[in-house]
Amino acid sequence: MNHDKMTNISAKRGFLWPSFEIYSGVSGFTDYGPLGSSLKNNIMEKWRKQYVAEEGFFEIESPTIMPEEVLKASGHVDNFTDPMTKCGKCSNVFRADHIIEESINEDVEILENEELDEVILKNNIKCPVCSGKLSNIWNYNLMFKTHIGAKGDKTGYLRPETAQGIFILFKRLSRFFRGKLPFGVVQLGKAYRNEISPRQGVIRLREFTQAEAEIFLDPKDKTCPKFSKIASEKLYLSSQDVQENNKDPLEITAQEALDKNIVANETLIYQLYLAKKFLNEIGIPDKVLRFRQHLSGEMAHYALDCWDVEVNTDKYGWVEIIGIADRGDYDLASHSRESNEELSMFQESDKVETITKTIVKPNLSKFGPVFKKDAPKIKTFLETADADEIKDVIEKEGKYTVKLDDEFELLKEHLIFEDKTEDIKGKQIMPHVIEPSFGIDRIVYSVLLHSFHTSENDEDKDYFKFKKEIAPVQLSVFPLVNKDGLDDLAFEITEKLRSLAYVVEIDTSGSIGKRYARGDEIGIPLAITIDYDTLEDETVTIRKRDDESQERIKINSLENYLKDYY
RNA sequence: GCAGUUGUGGUAUAGUCUGGUUAUUAUUUGGGCCUUCCAAGCCUACGACCCGGGUUCGAAUCCCGGCAACUGCACCA
Structure with missing residues (x-):
C-alpha cells in the first residue's frame, strides 16, 4: 500500500488528474484521464453486471437537477446545512457554532439558529478576526443551488444523492414491476455536495459518482430468496458490540449473523455479501476491508440499521466506500406526505x-x-x-x-x-427500502491503491496489478525489433485484435524490456510479442504481466485463447 | 474555514537567503540509430519559474493578494 507512489504513477499515466489545472485548479473536483476513465467505466460495467444482470434489478436515469420540493420532502433543504455568520465589518464568514464553542467553551450543536443568535448576543461574541459585529445566523446548505427557467423563479438544486430520483418514481416503478415485492432499482450517476473545504483528493469530491440500488420490500418480510445460496459464506463484521467493547471483528457465516441477530434481516446480509463479492472481484481483498455497523448515535434518523464498508488506506486510514442501510419507509412516507400521492402497494x-x-x-x-x-x-x-x-x-x-x-x-x-x-x-403497505450505496470514485481510488504493486528491490518494478476484468487496456502488442517486417506484422495483428473489440496498445518505441515495463505499469494483463519465429511458423508469444511467463501459440488460435482468458 | 509549510519542463530536482548572461541535472516522452525477450547504449527534438498586483533600470528570487498541495485543527446530514 503506497499512496504517494501510486498517485504519482496514476497522474503520470493518465488515470487521475486535478481538474481545471491550467487555471490552477479547484479543490473537490477531479478529472479522469484516458485510463482512469476507462477503469471507472469498467468498474461501473462490472457493477451493472452484478446488480442488473445477476440480481435482476433495473436501472433508471433521472435528472441531476431537482426542483426544491423534492429535496424539501427528503429533508435535504432543511437539514443538509451548517449554521454560518458573517462579520459586518470585515466580511469574513464563519461557522457560527464553532465561534461560539471557541468563545464560551460549550457544546451548542443541538441549538436552533435563533438560540445561537441569542447566545452570541448574550455573550457579546464578536468577529474573531476584527472584533466586528456578527450578523444573524443563516444556514449554509451543502447543496448547489440553481435557477430553473429564464424567469429564474423556480429554485433547483443539484442532487446530493442519486437515490431520491428512484423514490419519486415509485408509483411508476411499482406498476412496472407489476405490483410485486420485492423489486430492485438502481441508478448510477453524478451527485453534488458543495463541501466547505474538501481536502482529501478523490476521497472527498464536490462532484462524485454514486451507484445506488434501492430494494423495495415488504416490511414484514425481509427474507431474501437467494439467501440460502450464501448462508454458509463467511463474513467479517464489526458490530456495535464489537466496536463498543473493543473486540475483534466477528468471523461468522451469513446464517450465524442472522441467527444471532447481528444483522437485522436476510436481505441486508445478502447485500453485505454482494458488496464483499463485488469488491473482491475488482481486486480489493478481504484483508483491507471492514464491515462496520453504525453506532446508534451515528445512525441517520431514518435508518433502522446501517453498515458501512470501509477500506484501509495508508494515507486516509479507514475510508467509507459503501453504505448499506435499511431506510425503512422514511423516504416513501415523506414523499407521500409532501406530494399527497399514495405511495403504497396492495x-x-x-x-x-x-x-x-x-x-x-x-x-x-x-x-x-x-x-x-x-x-x-x-x-x-x-x-x-x-x-x-x-x-x-x-x-x-x-x-x-x-x-x-x-x-x-x-x-x-x-x-x-x-x-x-x-x-x-x-x-395496503408502504414498502421498506434497503439501500446499498457505492461511492464509485472512492472505489476507483481503492482499486488503484490495492492493485498497485510496489517494488521491494531495484529489479522489481511498480505497476498496477489490475484484475483482467477491469484493466483499462487488455492487450499490448510488440514487435521484438522494429525491422525485417516484424513491425508490419505487429500492426496487422493489432488491427485484427481491435476488430475483435479488444482494447489493444501497440508499442514500438525503445527496447523490448522497456515496452514490457510500460505495459506492466498501466496493468495490461497480456503482452503479445512478434518475433523471428513468427515469420516461420505463424506463432506469437503471450507473456503474462504478473509472473512474466511466456507461452507460444498459433496466430489463428489467438482468438480462442483470448476468449477463454477474458 | 483557521494556523503553519510549500509551489521551477510529464516526473524528481539545482538556483531563491544575498534580484543581473541563453534557468541546472537526471529521468520521462517523440523521432532516428542500434537491439533475437524484460526500464541497456548512442544521436536528436519537444518541454518549466502557480496566477495577479507591487517594489526595482531589472523579479524564479523581495513584498501583498489569490489559487492549489501538504501537515495539524475543524467539518463530513
Whole structure:
C-alpha cells in the first residue's frame, strides 16, 4: 500500500488528474484521464453486471437537477446545512457554532439558529478576526443551488444523492414491476455536495459518482430468496458490540449473523455479501476491508440499521466506500406526505382471511339532534375508533366519554353496533427500502491503491496489478525489433485484435524490456510479442504481466485463447 | 474555514537567503540509430519559474493578494 507512489504513477499515466489545472485548479473536483476513465467505466460495467444482470434489478436515469420540493420532502433543504455568520465589518464568514464553542467553551450543536443568535448576543461574541459585529445566523446548505427557467423563479438544486430520483418514481416503478415485492432499482450517476473545504483528493469530491440500488420490500418480510445460496459464506463484521467493547471483528457465516441477530434481516446480509463479492472481484481483498455497523448515535434518523464498508488506506486510514442501510419507509412516507400521492402497494395475502368484527355507527335520528354541530367530528372519531371497546364501556358504565376539543358522552341509544364479516384479501403497505450505496470514485481510488504493486528491490518494478476484468487496456502488442517486417506484422495483428473489440496498445518505441515495463505499469494483463519465429511458423508469444511467463501459440488460435482468458 | 509549510519542463530536482548572461541535472516522452525477450547504449527534438498586483533600470528570487498541495485543527446530514 503506497499512496504517494501510486498517485504519482496514476497522474503520470493518465488515470487521475486535478481538474481545471491550467487555471490552477479547484479543490473537490477531479478529472479522469484516458485510463482512469476507462477503469471507472469498467468498474461501473462490472457493477451493472452484478446488480442488473445477476440480481435482476433495473436501472433508471433521472435528472441531476431537482426542483426544491423534492429535496424539501427528503429533508435535504432543511437539514443538509451548517449554521454560518458573517462579520459586518470585515466580511469574513464563519461557522457560527464553532465561534461560539471557541468563545464560551460549550457544546451548542443541538441549538436552533435563533438560540445561537441569542447566545452570541448574550455573550457579546464578536468577529474573531476584527472584533466586528456578527450578523444573524443563516444556514449554509451543502447543496448547489440553481435557477430553473429564464424567469429564474423556480429554485433547483443539484442532487446530493442519486437515490431520491428512484423514490419519486415509485408509483411508476411499482406498476412496472407489476405490483410485486420485492423489486430492485438502481441508478448510477453524478451527485453534488458543495463541501466547505474538501481536502482529501478523490476521497472527498464536490462532484462524485454514486451507484445506488434501492430494494423495495415488504416490511414484514425481509427474507431474501437467494439467501440460502450464501448462508454458509463467511463474513467479517464489526458490530456495535464489537466496536463498543473493543473486540475483534466477528468471523461468522451469513446464517450465524442472522441467527444471532447481528444483522437485522436476510436481505441486508445478502447485500453485505454482494458488496464483499463485488469488491473482491475488482481486486480489493478481504484483508483491507471492514464491515462496520453504525453506532446508534451515528445512525441517520431514518435508518433502522446501517453498515458501512470501509477500506484501509495508508494515507486516509479507514475510508467509507459503501453504505448499506435499511431506510425503512422514511423516504416513501415523506414523499407521500409532501406530494399527497399514495405511495403504497396492495399486497395480496397467500390465503384469504375472513374476519368478523364489530363496527359502530351513529344512530343519526338520535345522534344529530343531541350533538348538533359537534356531530360531524364525533362521527369522524367513530369511523376509526375501537368499536369493541366502546361497546364494553357502555355496557359496563352506561356511557362512553369521548375527549375531543370538548368532552362528549355517548349513550347506547346514540349508536348502532353491527357485526360485520369481511374477506381480507391482502393489505395496503408502504414498502421498506434497503439501500446499498457505492461511492464509485472512492472505489476507483481503492482499486488503484490495492492493485498497485510496489517494488521491494531495484529489479522489481511498480505497476498496477489490475484484475483482467477491469484493466483499462487488455492487450499490448510488440514487435521484438522494429525491422525485417516484424513491425508490419505487429500492426496487422493489432488491427485484427481491435476488430475483435479488444482494447489493444501497440508499442514500438525503445527496447523490448522497456515496452514490457510500460505495459506492466498501466496493468495490461497480456503482452503479445512478434518475433523471428513468427515469420516461420505463424506463432506469437503471450507473456503474462504478473509472473512474466511466456507461452507460444498459433496466430489463428489467438482468438480462442483470448476468449477463454477474458 | 483557521494556523503553519510549500509551489521551477510529464516526473524528481539545482538556483531563491544575498534580484543581473541563453534557468541546472537526471529521468520521462517523440523521432532516428542500434537491439533475437524484460526500464541497456548512442544521436536528436519537444518541454518549466502557480496566477495577479507591487517594489526595482531589472523579479524564479523581495513584498501583498489569490489559487492549489501538504501537515495539524475543524467539518463530513
